[in-house]
Amino acid sequence: MTSSPGGIGARTLPLLRHPVLRRLAQAFFVAFLLMVFAFLLIRLIPGDPAMILLGDEATEEDVIAYRKLLGIDGSIPSQFGRYVSNLVRGDFGVSIRSREPVLSIVGKRLPVSLWLTVTTIVMTIGLALPLGVAAALYRRTWFGHAFQIGASVLVATPVFFSGLLLILLFAVQVNLAPIAGYHAGFPANLYYLWLPALTINFVLVPVLARILQSSIVETSAEEFVEAAIIRGTQGWRFYWRYLLRPSLAPTIAALGYFAATVVSYAVIIEIIFNLPGLGMTLVDAVRNRDYPLVQGIVFLSGLLVVGLTFMADLVNGWLDPRAQIR
Amino acid sequence: MTAGNPSISPAGRLRRVELRRYWRQLNAESRWGVVILALILVLSVSVPLLSPNDPYGFVDQPLQPPSAAFLFGTDHLGRDLLVRVFAAARLDIALAILGVSVPIVIGTFIGTLAGTTRNRIAETIWDGLVNALTAFPEIILVLGIVAMVGADIRGLLIAIWISRWAQYARIARAKSLALRDAEFVQAAQVLGYSQLRILVRHIMPNVFSEALAYALSDFIFIIVIIGGLSFLGLGVTPPTPEWGAMLAEGRLYLRTEPWLILFPGFFLSLTAIGVALLARGLERISKGEDE
């Protein structure tokens, strides 16, 4: 009996049983479906898109040319085949407005959006961690109650209102940020990004801090915390190893889940703060009925979210082995 | 109370008693939510009714600060901001209710159907579909659909309907998966009821209550989307009074006449906060944790 000490890595796993590879396969499947949705998107247009764009007096040749441009000539299966093979070759079509390839437009505008996303997420982590920990440690004090109320209020305040309020406060009253605009180049761009990122975090931080808080409260009741106290673990080691790290998994998972929300709100934020990113491009494209550009951005933003969620999964697996065995 | 007001019918009295019982079961958070929402509903019904001013009509000099005559001041076209804010409340709340109610019905129906089939392959594909649809950043998907269908109220509602049903389908599927093996469902099968009847009469009502809980938090999101798209000029457009559109208009006067955004923004936020408090309070009650 003593000779069977319970398996350590007892089973060797076939390729797809490996959690990371399985997640990757799932991500690819979802990406394929995103592609299908994006393809279908343009078919939502009521009537003939070419006619809508050209108006009634369009010539037959123009209409045919436009259909070709939009990829809506020929039978649906052949359209889809062409669409997929184009995408695989990196051809997302051309903007109807500027005739510039969609991918090159996106390539130009994406950095601003990525910078905004990264600044936001760094700020989220920097704010949500201490807030969540403090809210857990002091949850029975005035601070804990204030946190709960404040979180409820902030979560429900739409970003396009809180953004305007923040501009009013930081850009108009005290001169700590520009009212709007952007200049590329790190670290100068942070001057333009910190207020937009803070605005998104007005919604994001309360949600994540709350998740972290309840997760820490749950963890602190665990027997292994008691065991650590008894063996005399103290100081930062205790807080990091026994309270924070075992509680991070749900928070990181939520951060992955909210990646979509960040990218979403970034659209509105870019308009409010006049940041020339993908969101602004998308809104312009919607206004101009630039169907291929809209389609391309919708698809790519979906991909971006799938990628971010996948990364959150990886970080999670590293932080908490329990997450991997599921 | 037993003396009774003669004008209250027995049914009315019963309902009062019931209401009071519900009220007693609520916790502080959900009570605050109810109070806030009731206040906003009352104001949005009464203010446009009682005020002599028309939300579209020019009443006085533009850009006047709040005063006794115009409690919220006047906007850039000299319209009464007070009336516009509460006319907007009517529209936004009505649109948000419309936006929530269609996906909840479609989503629960599809999700319940999916939850009651027993095909492994169908389940995998289904999971992928729902995951993919929910992977799109919400606002971007809505924008994409609006771009195709049309940048107006109709397009906005269609976009919300298309993009939100999957969340309900996901909840409904999970719940009906659990339910399909439940005793009363199997009893119904033994009695020889048709699949459809079992689905509609026995499973759907149970699934629905779960979906309603989610609908509250979805309501917040949808009212933000409606305001957000209108703010971008792609939903409700001026001169129609709508909170997001009013914020977009008022934004130009941010430096000098900030009340143009403060009033609509405040009531939009207050509505969302009211729903958020109600949702959180109810959630805590159902989890059995009170103060």
Place this chain on the structure above:
Amino acid sequence: MSEIEPLLEVKDLCISFRKGGGRKLPVVDAANLSLYQRQAVGIVGESGSGKTMLCRALIGTLPRHGAGIVSGTVRFDGQELAGAPERVWRGIRGREIGYIPQSSLAGLNPVLTVETQLVESITAAGSISRQQARQEAVALLEQVQIPRAQQVLKARSHQLSGGMRQRVMIAAAIAQGPKLLIADEPTTALDVTIQREILSLITQLRRDLNMALILVSHDLAVIEEVCDDVMVMYAGASVEAGPVAALSKAPRHPYTRALRVSRVDRAVPGQDLEAIPGDAASVGSWPAGCRFWPRCALADEACRRDSQPALMPTAQQLSACIHAERMAELEQ
């Protein structure tokens, strides 16, 4: 009884939870326990009788759980621990008193390796190099009879079986060479064969390391096998205490007798005691008088009227029953 002072002496200990609005909820009231160097004492009692709370009082973690000592004394090695500040406890926990928590299957941090946690235990005692600590960790695992120690060091909780986790917990508890080891139901969640192994491991370690032992269990049989003395708890109070042999041959409290009888009746080992008639007194609604009276065949007016009887010496043990001498009546 003896000239030398006990290693641990708990006298009339009362523990309460602090509830909202300054209310208190007593969970242990009149617990008594004494234990000498190298002695093994068992604590037995139904679920909810306050065994775990008593153990927590002995390692000073009550405040973490929203509870505290209300009155009574805890003398350990000549030092008063009831109400001792955290600073004093740090010198006691782990170093002087080792502890294996009740749900010790959850006692290992799931995100850390066994090594990290064992090294923490080892280095807490004094400064020692990482290399040395590692070697010592291997030695510890070998001491608790874990084969392939090197491999287990690199493992995390979810990769280990229940028995292995329990062994690791024991290793962590003895790492600093404590004088007293407290094991709160160390075998409850394990299957029967593993239970035996763990118990014999604990017995052996106690001998090898000259430790005193407090073993908490639902199961009188387990205690009779491992311990010298036993203390029986009912509804937060010590109701009988003395040598294992005396309590098994001639119990002097009706509750102890009931425990023994129910044990004989029981078919499945390792399960809750259910054969005692009546419901266990639950916290917050202890009856007035002797807390056992609603379930006691000997109960009379005096039992219901007076307060919970104190432990009084009888022939070979201490009993908290005012009718201890009438125990013979129960044998019919």
